[in-house]
Amino acid sequence: MSLAATARPRSGFARVASATLRAFNTNKTSWVGLALFLIVLIIAILAPWIAPHDPIEQDIFSKLQGPSATHWLGTDYYGRDILSRLMYGARYSLIIGIAATAFAMVAGSVIGMLAGYYGGRFDTITMQVMDILLAFPSLILGLIIVAMLGPSLLNIIIAIALTSIPSFARIARAPTISVKEREFVEAGRSLGYSDARILFVHILPNITAEILVMFSLWTASSIRTEASLAFIGLGLKPPTPTWGGMIREGFENILESYWLAMMPGLAILIVVFALNLLGDGLRDAIDPKLKGEQ
C-alpha cells in the first residue's frame, strides 16, 4: 500500500505549477513577454485613475495636435486625448481577448477530451466537424457572425470564441489519447472510477500545461482578431475607445496625421508580441520537440 502511494504521480496541479516555473527559468524570453503583458494589464486595470483625460471628451479647439505637455501623444480628429484612449482601449482589447479565449479553451478542451477519451465514431465525427470549422477562415467567420448578431461586447466575444474552439479541441484530444493508455488511468478504471472522475481528476492535470500555453498564444490571436473586426467596422460602436476602431478613424485621416493610426497599431503589436513571446517560450520549455513550431 505504501509503495503504491509513493509511486503515484505527484498531484496534477502542483506538478503543472512547478513545470511552469521551470519553463520560465529555462526560457528567458517568457519573462520578457510576461513582464510586457503585465505592464499592459496594469495600465488597463488602472486606466480610470491614471488616464490624464476623459477618453471620449471632445475638444474641437485642440483637434489633431501633436504631442505636447497636456496631450503626451497628441489628440485625434475630435480633440480627444490619444494616450487616454489607448489606456482605456487596452481594457476592451484584454477583456475581449481573454474572455473569448477562456470560453474557447473550456468548450474546446471538453470537446477534445471527450473525443479523445471515447474514440470511435464519436471521435471521427466530432473531429471532422472541428476540422471543417478550423479550415474556414476565422476572420471571415467572425465577420459574418458579428455582422448578423450585431457588434455588442458579448457577441464579439462569442464570434471570436467560436473561431478558436476547434484549435483547443485538437490540442486537448491528442494528449488525452496518449494519457488514457497510461497505467494510472487503467488503474483508476479498474478501481471503478467514473469516466468523469478519470477525465477531470486524472487526465486534465496532465494536459493542462499544453492547454495553458495555447491559451496565451490564442489570446494573442483573439486580440488581433478583435482589432481586425473593429478596423473593418464591426467593433464596439464609437465613441468607445477600441484600438482597432482608433486605427480605423486614424486611417481616414492618414495623409494629414499618420500618428493617429500608428499609435494604436503599435499598442496592438506590443500586446500580441508579448503574449506570443510568453506562449512560445513556455511551449519550448514544456515540449522541446515542438520548438519553434507555430
Place this chain on the structure above:
Amino acid sequence: MTAFLVRRLGFACITLFAVLTIIFLIVRILPGDPAQVILGDQADAGAVAAMRTRLGLDRPLLVQYADFLSGAIRGDWGVSLVTGRPVIQEVLSVLPWTIELTLYALLIGAAIGIPLGIWAAVNRNLFTDYAIRIASLLGLSFPAFVSGILLLIGFAIQLRWFPVISGQRATWTQWLQSLVLPAVNLGLIMAAYITRVTRSAMLEVLSEDYVRTARAKGVPWQAVVWRHALRNALIPIITIVGLYLGVLIGNSVLTEIVFNRPGLGKLIVGALNQRDYTMLQGMMVIYTLLVVAINLATDVVYGVADPRVKLQ
C-alpha cells in the same frame, strides 16, 4: 493509392455538403429578417413582404434549401441585391486580383522564409537562431492591417515611392506599383510563418538516421542540408502552409482594405456593409469551395509525396 484518393474525395464532398448546409442555416436562423434589415426599421409591412417574396424567403424552407444546394453546385448563386448582377460574375471579376496577390505573397514568403528557416535550424540555439526566431515571432504578431498601414506610411506617404491609392494598372509600372506594397505586406507575414515551419521541419529531419548516414559517408554538409534534408522537410512545410490558408485569406482581406485593392476581401466587406445577403451567401460558398479544394490538394500532395501516411 486509388482508395486513398477516393476516400479523400468522399470526405471533401461530405465537408462541402455540411458547410453549405451550415451556411444556409446561418443566413436563415440568425436573428434579424434579411428583408427587414435591407429595408431598414422604418419600412412598412407591405414593402417587407414584397422584399421577402423577391428574396424567395416566403417559400417553404425545404424548397429554399434544395434550390440553394442545386444553385450552389451549378454556380448559380443568385443576384446581388445591390448591383443586380449575378453573384458569380461579381466574384469572378475580382477573383484574379486576390489570386494574384496571394500567389505573389506566397512566393515572397517562401523566398524569405525557407532560407531563413534553414539558417536558423543549422545554427540551432546559437545567436542567429534566436534572432531569427524573435524576428519571425514579431512578424507573426503583426495584424495585417497594422503592417499594411506602416508600409503605407513609410513608402507611400514619407518616401513617396508608391502612390497611396493605385487603382490604375494600364502600364507595367502601374501594375507593379499596385502590386508591390500589398504583396510585400502579405508576403512578410507569410515569411514569418514559413520560417518557423521550415525551422522545425528541418530540425526534425536533421536528426534522422539517413542524415547521419549521409554525413558519415562523406557528403558535404551543404549538400546534406539542401539536397537530403530540405527535400524531406518540404512535405510537412507544404502541408502546414496549406493549413495556414485561412490565416492567409483573413490577412488578404485586411490587406485589400488598407491598399484599396479590388478582391474577394473588399467584396465581402462591401456586401456586409450594404447588407447584400445573396452576395454574402455566395461569398461564403466560394470561400468554402476554396478551403475544401486546397485541403484536398494538400492531403493528396501529402499522400502522393509520402507513402508512409497512405491509407491511414
